[in-house]
Amino acid sequence: MTEHPTSPEGRRPEAARPPQPADPRGVPLSAPEAPRAPRPGMPPAQPVAAAQGGEHSQSPAEETTGPRARPAPAMEAGGGSWRPEPGAEHSGAAADPYLAAAAGADAGRLVPHPASGGAPHGALLRDGDRLRFVGAATRRIARGMDLDEIVMGLCRATVPTFSDAILVYLRDPLPVGDERPAGPMVLRLRRSDRLRPLDNGTDGAELGADPLDPTGGPLLPPPAPEPEFVVAGELCEVQPGGALAEVLRGVRPVFTDAPAALAALPELLGGSGGVPSGRRAILAPLRGRRRVIGAALFLRGPERPVFESDDLLVAAQLATHSALGIDKAMLYGREAYIADELQRTMLPETMPRPTGVRLASRYLPAAETARVGGDWYDAIPLPGSRVALVVGDVMGHSMTSAAIMGQLRTMAQTLAGLDLPPEEVLHHLDEQAQRLGADRMATCIYAVYDPVSHRITVANAGHPPPVLLHLGGRAEVLRVPPGAPIGVGGVDFEAVDLDAPAGATLLLYTDGLVESRLRDVWTGIEQLRERLAATAQLTGPDHAPPLEALCDEVLDMLGPGDRDDDIALLAARFDGIAPSDVAYWFLDPETAAPGRARRLVRSALARWGLDDLVDSMELLVSEVVTNAVRYASRPITLRLLRTDVLRCEVGDDVPQLPRLRQARATDEGGRGLYLVNRLTRRWGATRLSTGKVVWFEVPTNGTT
Numbered sequence: 001m002t003e004h005p006t007s008p009e010g011r012r013p014e015a016a017r018p019p020q021p022a023d024p025r026g027v028p029l030s031a032p033e034a035p036r037a038p039r040p041g042m043p044p045a046q047p048v049a050a051a052q053g054g055e056h057s058q059s060p061a062e063e064t065t066g067p068r069a070r071p072a073p074a075m076e077a078g079g080g081s082w083r084p085e086p087g088a089e090h091s092g093a094a095a096d097p098y099l100a101a102a103a104g105a106d107a108g109r110l111v112p113h114p115a116s117g118g119a120p121h122g123a124l125l126r127d128g129d130r131l132r133f134v135g136a137a138t139r140r141i142a143r144g145m146d147l148d149e150i151v152m153g154l155c156r157a158t159v160p161t162f163s164d165a166i167l168v169y170l171r172d173p174l175p176v177g178d179e180r181p182a183g184p185m186v187l188r189l190r191r192s193d194r195l196r197p198l199d200n201g202t203d204g205a206e207l208g209a210d211p212l213d214p215t216g217g218p219l220l221p222p223p224a225p226e227p228e229f230v231v232a233g234e235l236c237e238v239q240p241g242g243a244l245a246e247v248l249r250g251v252r253p254v255f256t257d258a259p260a261a262l263a264a265l266p267e268l269l270g271g272s273g274g275v276p277s278g279r280r281a282i283l284a285p286l287r288g289r290r291r292v293i294g295a296a297l298f299l300r301g302p303e304r305p306v307f308e309s310d311d312l313l314v315a316a317q318l319a320t321h322s323a324l325g326i327d328k329a330m331l332y333g334r335e336a337y338i339a340d341e342l343q344r345t346m347l348p349e350t351m352p353r354p355t356g357v358r359l360a361s362r363y364l365p366a367a368e369t370a371r372v373g374g375d376w377y378d379a380i381p382l383p384g385s386r387v388a389l390v391v392g393d394v395m396g397h398s399m400t401s402a403a404i405m406g407q408l409r410t411m412a413q414t415l416a417g418l419d420l421p422p423e424e425v426l427h428h429l430d431e432q433a434q435r436l437g438a439d440r441m442a443t444c445i446y447a448v449y450d451p452v453s454h455r456i457t458v459a460n461a462g463h464p465p466p467v468l469l470h471l472g473g474r475a476e477v478l479r480v481p482p483g484a485p486i487g488v489g490g491v492d493f494e495a496v497d498l499d500a501p502a503g504a505t506l507l508l509y510t511d512g513l514v515e516s517r518l519r520d521v522w523t524g525i526e527q528l529r530e531r532l533a534a535t536a537q538l539t540g541p542d543h544a545p546p547l548e549a550l551c552d553e554v555l556d557m558l559g560p561g562d563r564d565d566d567i568a569l570l571a572a573r574f575d576g577i578a579p580s581d582v583a584y585w586f587l588d589p590e591t592a593a594p595g596r597a598r599r600l601v602r603s604a605l606a607r608w609g610l611d612d613l614v615d616s617m618e619l620l621v622s623e624v625v626t627n628a629v630r631y632a633s634r635p636i637t638l639r640l641l642r643t644d645v646l647r648c649e650v651g652d653d654v655p656q657l658p659r660l661r662q663a664r665a666t667d668e669g670g671r672g673l674y675l676v677n678r679l680t681r682r683w684g685a686t687r688l689s690t691g692k693v694v695w696f697e698v699p700t701n702g703t704t
Helices: 060-067 129-144 147-158 243-250 257-270 307-348 399-415 422-436 520-541 547-555 593-609 611-631 670-681
Strands: 072-075 081-083 165-171 188-195 234-237 281-287 290-301 359-366 375-382 386-394 442-450 455-461 467-469 474-479 495-498 505-509 567-574 582-587 635-641 645-652 682-688 691-699
Touching: 081 682, 129 147, 129 281, 129 307, 129 645, 147 165, 147 188, 147 307, 234 682, 243 257, 243 281, 243 290, 257 281, 281 307, 290 307, 307 399, 307 582, 359 375, 359 520, 359 547, 375 399, 375 567, 386 399, 386 505, 399 422, 399 442, 399 670, 422 442, 422 455, 474 520, 505 547, 520 547, 582 593, 593 611, 611 635, 611 645, 611 670, 611 691, 670 682
Parallel strands: none
Antiparallel strands: 072 081, 165 188, 165 290, 188 234, 281 290, 359 567, 375 386, 386 442, 442 455, 455 495, 467 474, 467 505, 505 567, 582 635, 635 645, 645 691, 682 691
């Protein structure tokens, strides 16, 4: 490369300045640097011009006195080119400089000057280069959020800049937080990275070549042939009092030529040899907040210079940042696991399959990093084939909100089991929220669907109103009194009774679905109604859209960045039970009631064409009615429901629930429920505010 003429002021004209390579962001890889003052005791720096082939032209002093040691090349702060450092001398031995990261270059990426032919120059490294490398490497390690990302960041940051290979061992299992490890210390090889030679068939783009590089060559220098490093063992048990235990206890990185490290390496590597001799390996313990959690082994091949004493400080910094990052990653993973488990247990794992209604649900957290919220949904089977549909939203997105949500959901299930009216359920929830704290507020909507009467009773506590999608495609926002949120106290809740025609779909949701920074809640509700209507139009007037697909379609209305809150969604498709499939009677609590019940059941089964079930149903109904007559003081109810199964319900005014027990040979009674348990597919008993209901189900094909 020829020398460019300079201006009278001694500066190169801008037009004559050669184009400088730049990274893809447009930042020059080699930026001009202001001249620095000479070091004490050193001659002033002389300008050096680069020559072809990477050789440096001699200064006038060299022409008169003969060859002398050349200045040491060093990385510029821009992270791009090799530059001789004034005043530094060396013997020509090869050395790999650290990455200069002042311009934001990633650690682990060597960038030689194009004129050097891609080969590294020998140099003693400046302290500033080490500091810049450590800064870039620790930033790369800190970017990781989980264990694998942090370990990979350590490997990518050090190979090939600091070492030719690295072996990272971590404790197995890794302790979390203040946990005390149980059993002996076992190290597992977590990751092993090493410098690979360039493939002749690959282009520079795959290896990080800069398209603006004048030479067109790769920015990574072609490495020397791969060193024959030892293949480490998978597991290593640290023997108490052994050499490896002593090195790990010392915490500080050591050269492997030290006696303690030499004795520890066979223990760490499974007795294998082949570790580079001399100061070509550093063993660095990884110590977290409480204890040593692993070790890192940095290796250099014969083509690289040996490690220096200052490299121990670099290894210590890398090990410290990696170990602390691993500790934090384990804590974060534990918190994420707890959050997932908490949210999973707060919400129903599977939806029930009550008679006459189909259900689908969705839950979306507010963000991936905040997977616990106060939104919940539930479907609770009630006596008489009814089902309670509940959706609530506790204020906040913290663990506290989730805990309050869990308490309110549990109480709602308990109150639903008592068969209280919807407005009474909300009233008791309001009292419970006030007992939990002054600022424990939540919104909730509670609805009870009766498939026999095709009616739904709804009570609201400050929640967005439900939307009913009719079979013909009309979407209707139900007019439900809004009420005050749960936790306000001193307010009454009002319930409304509405039609629930067969084929209609009720949608209950939390405000995260319809409200965001981009729209208010009523605008979102109108968009939801229009979306439902448009979806129903695609399936035609005589068919309802599939329930699962409808839920997905509703969630698709949320655009990118259009969600600030978690979302709970519950959809109920009303199938109902036709009046012709229902038989209902009142029986006086007298001794003749079981016989009358058998006759009524036989007549209903004959009308439905279920004659093959007559014998078993007469026996089962007679046993349940006899038990009710024994204790009841008011009329007994008997109801048969024909759906995909035949369901029988017997109600009385006695709150005590029957219990299944094994009757002794001398007992005259106690075998009724045993027969019910053996001859039915399912049975149960539910306590009501006015008594109880005992029910059982029999398959309509006659099999049990």
